[in-house]
Amino acid sequence: MADASYPDGLLYHPEHDWAQIDGETATFGITWFAQDALGEVVFFDPPQVGVQVTQGESYAEVESVKAVSDVIAPLSGEIVEVNADLADAPERINDDPYGEGWMVKVKLADAGEQQGLMDAAAYQAQLG
Amino acid sequence: MVAAPSDTLRRTALFDRHVAAGARLVPFAGWEMPVQYAGVRAEHLAVRARAGVFDVSHMGEVETRGPGALAFLQRMLSNDVSQIAVGGAQYSVLCREDGGVLDDLFTYRLADDRFLTVTNAANHAKDLAWLRAHADGFDVQLADRLDDYAMLAVQGPAARELLAPLADGPLPARFHTAELTVAGVPALVCGTGYTGEDGVELLCAPAGAPAIWDAVLAAGVVPAGLAARDTLRLEACFHLYGNDLMESRGPIEAGLGWCCKEATGFVGAEAVAAARAAGPAERLVPFAFTGPGIPRQGNAVVGGGEVTSGTLSPCLGVGVGMAYVPAERAVVATEIEIDVRGKVRPAVVADKPLYRKAA
Known part of the structure; x- marks a missing residue:
């Protein structure tokens, strides 16, 4: 497992999810803190492409050996791609939570929602 | 978290x-x-x-000693305690009068009149109180050895x-x-x-x-x-108390009839004998998923029954678990479905143990 990190340039949701904005779409994943708290991820149950997700609501489930956690959407929109590689290698969520462990790409519904998210410094301050 | x-x-x-x-x-x-x-x-x-x-070390220990130790444990534990030689070990359950399982236990015979019983941590105080409440009339001393x-x-x-x-x-x-x-x-x-x-x-x-x-x-x-x-x-399909065993279920439905010797007259023997004769409505079975997903304690079995333990098997690479299912479906190779938080996952009733070393 990599050391704790919270890259600049991402937007963070208080439920320990990140979004990387790229024009009208964004990539979502869970933060280092979330994967560390969860422990070894053994299963990622993705949503289907075309599904609408809502900011602050669950869009997927991630499971460790012992526990199931909902994955919360940091922003609203429509799923346009899911990381199919996680089906066979869910441990990428632990190994590289901001890179190969990305979960979905979403066509954003409301650019204004981004105002409610935090930058890396604010998110880390929240973690204490 | x-x-x-x-x-x-x-x-x-x-x-x-x-x-x-x-x-x-x-x-x-x-x-x-x-x-x-x-x-x-x-x-x-x-x-x-x-x-x-x-x-x-969180597991508890209760020592039973005295001239009446064997007779007392024979009355309390489901198995035939007289079959434990000095230096031997035996698995049993502790039952209520109605056959409900209070705990599952290993008992070691240290001497003719001295036994050590290992309890589950969460049940230790309950077990000790239960044993003490039934000790009248037996020439035994019970000692809480948890701290020792x-x-x-x-x-x-x-x-x-x-x-x-x-x-x-x-x-x-x-x-x-x-x-x-x-x-x-x-x-x-x-x-x-x-x-x-x-x-x-x-x-x-x-x-x-x-x-x-x-x-x-x-x-x-x-x-x-x-x-x-x-x-x-x-x-390995070993039971975990609090998941697969509980006071509201008896040893027969849990598949633990093999460690119940009703002829010894243990507390709960009549209820266990009745359950054995009648056949329980549900039985605990191991199962394995045939597709994706991980079963968890509390998931419903479609058509009746409930998952009591579930995980992703590190050796098999699939979701596995144990569930109480209607007795007529408690047959190896029966196809069942588990409702995992709204997603119906196909599974098959498996033989014990779920994982067996290659010969």
């Missing part, structure tokens, strides 16, 4: 060793216990391939080979015990375990536990946490 440390949690004699080994410590049955060190999967596979050591013993489980195909050089005598065979000195520490060594692998469990004074722990690790055994203990026991 991160539990705050609590002043009220008990720590085992190996707490400092767990911290030093990088354990993630969690509250468990009133104790602060190591749930994992390097990682659940690595620890699980290490026990299957070679050897791991678990601190299970630490307990280590060294498990895996290489466990005996790695442990043997540390002991001053031969290790006991399976389901036998031996009083030995291990790494300089007097210990009751028992040929028992909860992983489906060969190995031993060691009971010793808490002050001696760190010396055994250090020597076992130095011999090449890896520390393994409670999470790996759970995945290992589930692959």
